[in-house]
Structures are given as structure tokens and as C-alpha cells.
Amino acid sequence: MAEAKLIDLRSDTVTRPTPQMRAAMASAEVGDDVYGEDPSLNRLEQRAAEAMGKEAALFVPTGTMGNTIGIKIHTGHGDEVLCEAHSHVLDWEHSMMAWFAGCVARAVAAPGGILTWPAIAGALRQGGPNNAHTSLITLEDTHNMAGGTVYPQAAIDEICEEAHRRGLKVHIDGARIFNAATASGVPASRIARDADSVMFCLSKGLCAPVGSMLAGTGEAIARARIHRKRLGGGMRQAGVLAAAGLIALEQMTLRLAEDHANAKLLAEGVARLPCIDFDPSHVQTNIVIFDTLPLSVTTGQFSDALKDRGILANGVDHRRMRLVTHHDVTRADCEAAVEVIGESVSAFA
Numbered sequence: 379m380a381e382a383k384l385i386d387l388r389s390d391t392v393t394r395p396t397p398q399m400r401a402a403m404a405s406a407e408v409g410d411d412v413y414g415e416d417p418s419l420n421r422l423e424q425r426a427a428e429a430m431g432k433e434a435a436l437f438v439p440t441g442t443m444g445n446t447i448g449i450k451i452h453t454g455h456g457d458e459v460l461c462e463a464h465s466h467v468l469d470w471e472h473s474m475m476a477w478f479a480g481c482v483a484r485a486v487a488a489p490g491g492i493l494t495w496p497a498i499a500g501a502l503r504q505g506g507p508n509n510a511h512t513s514l515i516t517l518e519d520t521h522n523m524a525g526g527t528v529y530p531q532a533a534i535d536e537i538c539e540e541a542h543r544r545g546l547k548v549h550i551d552g553a554r555i556f557n558a559a560t561a562s563g564v565p566a567s568r569i570a571r572d573a574d575s576v577m578f579c580l581s582k583g584l585c586a587p588v589g590s591m592l593a594g595t596g597e598a599i600a601r602a603r604i605h606r607k608r609l610g611g612g613m614r615q616a617g618v619l620a621a622a623g624l625i626a627l628e629q630m631t632l633r634l635a636e637d638h639a640n641a642k643l644l645a646e647g648v649a650r651l652p653c654i655d656f657d658p659s660h661v662q663t664n665i666v667i668f669d670t671l672p673l674s675v676t677t678g679q680f681s682d683a684l685k686d687r688g689i690l691a692n693g694v695d696h697r698r699m700r701l702v703t704h705h706d707v708t709r710a711d712c713e714a715a716v717e718v719i720g721e722s723v724s725a726f727a
């Protein structure tokens with residue numbers, strides 16, 4: 379008997395390459411990318427640079443490596459990097475800014491994960507006999523652990539302008555920048571226009587099996603290429619991956635509104651449940667995070683209860699659950715998930 383399908387809402391990282399991607403990968407033109415000779419990868423890097431409105435872009439295996447290198451190219455050993463208190467670069471990348479760039483994070487908690495210039499200004503350090511100076515500000519758009527929130531463009535513009543006036547750089551962790559662009563109607567190239575670098579993922583909601591891009595000036599990306607090699611990320615016939623990445627960039631970016639509508643459906647379903655205090659109007663993109671605190675249950679137990687009923691979802695900490703919509707879950711899957719979450723809430727209430 380065929381096993382029942384699990385509805386996987388753990389992350390958009392679980393998406394699989396589409397049949398079109400697999401076909402493109404099989405017939406991709408390739409060369410040795412460390413010699414700069416992979417035509418598919420060169421095309422992807424050029425298209426990614428255009429999409430971000432930057433001079434150049436670099437293919438990296440993961441978003442974590444893209445952020446790691448993005449931070450390295452703008453900082454010196456011992457500098458401070460200002461980031462939001464629950465940002466991915468701080469909480470989910472194994473202290474990489476300390477490990478690779480020798481930097482310390484200066485964390486600023488911001489409502490909805492969205493930093494503003496006044497919040498940043500108060501936390502900047504100028505350097506002196508007893509303290510290091512801040513050289514870089516990182517922004518996360520969309521902000522994952524705040525529930526996929528989107529930066530107002532005016533906030534990014536102001537942060538970049540004020541930062542540059544003080545000689546500071548700005549890096550955007552835009553793992554889901556196309557979700558931000560879809561939700562706000564602001565093109566990704568405009569979102570990232572004034573930032574010194576931007577990283578975005580081809581995997582996650584865009585369904586490529588592997589890969590992220592780091593974009594910036596030609597000079598910065600030339601230095602980034604050296605750091606990628608240091609990290610062991612100089613790939614050879616990576617055109618097989620670029621072929622999927624090109625489809626991710628050019629086609630899969632166009633369908634994200636569907637995932638946002640499904641997240642809204644989940645959010646509205648969760649908001650109707652007894653005991654769960656949740657405002658669905660905060661859901662802007664494909665991530666729904668809700669609090670299980672009123673239930674006498676850990677998020678681990680809640681996840682297990684969902685899994686027994688065919689739904690995969692993870693807790694992001696001891697009390698909050700995260701649901702992420704993506705290409706590989708349908709509207710009907712989300713409707714079924716709402717039912718199951720309701721049953722599980724009743725079981726624990």
C-alpha cells in the first residue's frame with residue numbers, strides 16, 4: 379500500500395527541483411568554473427547581478443556561505459557587525475561572523491525584526507581605546523524568525539544613506555528577497571539598490587536544489603571569489619546547478635504570490651483556533667509563526683502530534699511553531715493542515 383503523503387511545512391528549503399529544472403540540468407553546458415569557463419554559471423552570475431541591480435554576482439553553495447563572505451568583504455578582524463537580535467546571521471549560522479571574519483555581533487532587537495535608523499544609531503560604536511568600531515550593518519528581508527516580515531523601502535533607504543554618510547557598509551541577507559519583492563511590489567533591484575551587497579537563495583522557495591548568489595560591486599565580488607575559494611566553495615562544472623538556478627531566478631520568482639496566499643489561509647485558520655492568540659494580518663509572505671504558550675505542550679510534542687497526523691512542522695524555539703508554504707504544498711494541503719492543527723490544539727488545550 380502506498381504511504382500517505384506527508385504535508386511538509388517545515389521550511390521552503392524542502393522544495394525539490396522541478397521537472398523542467400532536472401531536464402535543464404541534464405543538458406547544461408558546463409566548463410571549469412574555477413577557471414571562469416562555465417558558460418551556464420557565467421550566465422547565471424550575470425543574470426543575478428542584473429536582478430539585484432549590481433555590477434557582479436557570485437554563485438555560492440549556500441545562503442550561509444553567501445552571508446559569511448558578504449560579512450567578510452566589508453569588515454576587518456575585531457570589528458562589530460550590527461544585526462537584528464533574531465537574525466539568521468546571528469542565531470542560525472554557527473557564529474560564522476566570529477569564526478571566519480573575526481567579528482562580534484552587536485544585536486539590536488526590533489519589532490517584527492525590522493530595524494530602523496534610530497534604533498541602529500543608538501547602538502553604533504565608533505571605536506576607541508576600549509572598544510571596537512561597527513563597520514557593517516546587516517538587514518534580513520524578509521525576516522525569517524519574525525514571520526517573513528518585509529522591510530518598508532523607506533527604512534532600507536534611510537539606513538543605507540545614514541550608514542554610508544558614516545563610512546559604514548550595509549549587507550542584505552535577502553535569502554527570500556523575491557518574497558519581499560512579491561509582497562511589496564518593489565523590484566528586488568530597487569530593494570537592494572543602495573546596499574553594498576545582497577545575498578539571495580535560489581533554493582528555498584525558488585526550488586533550485588542548491589545555490590545562493592552574492593551580489594555587489596565588481597571589486598567586492600572579485601574579493602568574494604577569493605574567500606569562496608578559501609572556504610572550499612570553488613566548484614568546477616557547477617553549470618549543472620546553474621541551469622536549475624536560471625529557471626529559479628527567471629521563472630520561479632513569478633509564482634511566489636501563490637505561496638503567500640496559502641500562508642494567509644494557514645494564518646487565518648490558526649487565528650480561528652481556541653487558545654491561540656494570533657493576528658493573521660501580520661503574515662506578509664510565506665512564513666507563519668504562532669505561539670503555543672497557552673497550551674500545556676512543548677513545541678517538540680506539538681510537532682510530534684502533527685507528524686502523527688501527517689503534517690511536518692517545526693518549533694523555532696520552546697514555544698513558537700513555524701509553518702512555511704512553498705511550491706510543493708498546495709492550497710488543499712494547507713486546508714488539510716488547518717484541520718490537523720485544530721485537532722492537535724484541541725488535544726492539548
Ligand code: TLP
Pocket residue numbers: 388389390391439440441442443445466467470518520522551553554579581590
Ligand atoms: N533558513 C533555514 C534555517 O536555517 C532556519 C530555514 O529553514 O528557514 N538567511 C536566511 C534568512 C535563511 O532563512 C536561511 C536558511 C539562510 C540565510 C541560510 O541559507 P542556507 O540554508 O542555504 O545556508
